[in-house]
Amino acid sequence: MSWGYLVLRLMMERELCSKQLSSVLCKAILAAPALSVHKVVDHWIEEGNEVTRSVIASTMFHLHKRQMFESALEFSEWLELEGHEFGERDYASCVDLIAKVHGLQKTESYIANIPKSFQGEVVYRTLLANCVPVANVPKAEEVFNEMKDLGFPITNIACNQLLFLYKRSDKKKIADVLLLMEKEKVKPSLFTYKQLIDVKGQSNDITGMENIVETMKDDGLEPDFTIKDLLAKHYISSGLKEKAENLWR
Known part of the structure; x- marks a missing residue:
């Protein structure tokens, strides 16, 4: 089970698990704003602590909750450098963070370097989702069409991203998305x-x-x-x- 999946589960269950989600590592990161996350984590390990999957998930959860995306990205980079096993959802989490911190261009460069076996629908869907807040219609359409060209299934999640984007930018295109959903039997x-x-x-x-x-x-x-x-x-x-x-x- 990937830590990206664990983060997703923790975020979905945050109300039930808030007390259990307390992250000592996250507190250490918050307590040392002048230090890089890499140094904080290294010091934390030197003190005899272990970076387990649950620690990773809870730390990511709390950093996301505080919108500390740059720190979360640094932590992800540390995990990758230290050889922690990544799955597609882990790479998708990195895609999301890079888009939030550095923008879409650097995100696409990162995706190009992800192992091919992990360049799946979740990764591209995450890229698509990050086109929406910046209202980048051409890039969103390019990513969506690339997903189709790659043979990924057309999901209501991806279609919803386009609907949300077109609602803000070009309502005339909403009908095209609905027709595609009907054609591909995508349930709203x-x-x-x-x-x-x-x-x-x-x-x-x-x-x-x-x-x-x-x-x-x-x-x-x-x-x-x-x-x-x-x-x-x-x-x-x-x-x-x-x-x-x-x-x-």
């Missing part, structure tokens, strides 16, 4: 429907918004708290306060 998720509801709400198309909700229910998905909150926001902005109130009854 709650996140997919949330983006579509928001698009309709932003254009004050309340009927269209409600039709999407019905389609979602027909697909066996019920609105969660975030979707109800989004619906309420658009109802209120359209002067439909009673409909907003009915959502919570």
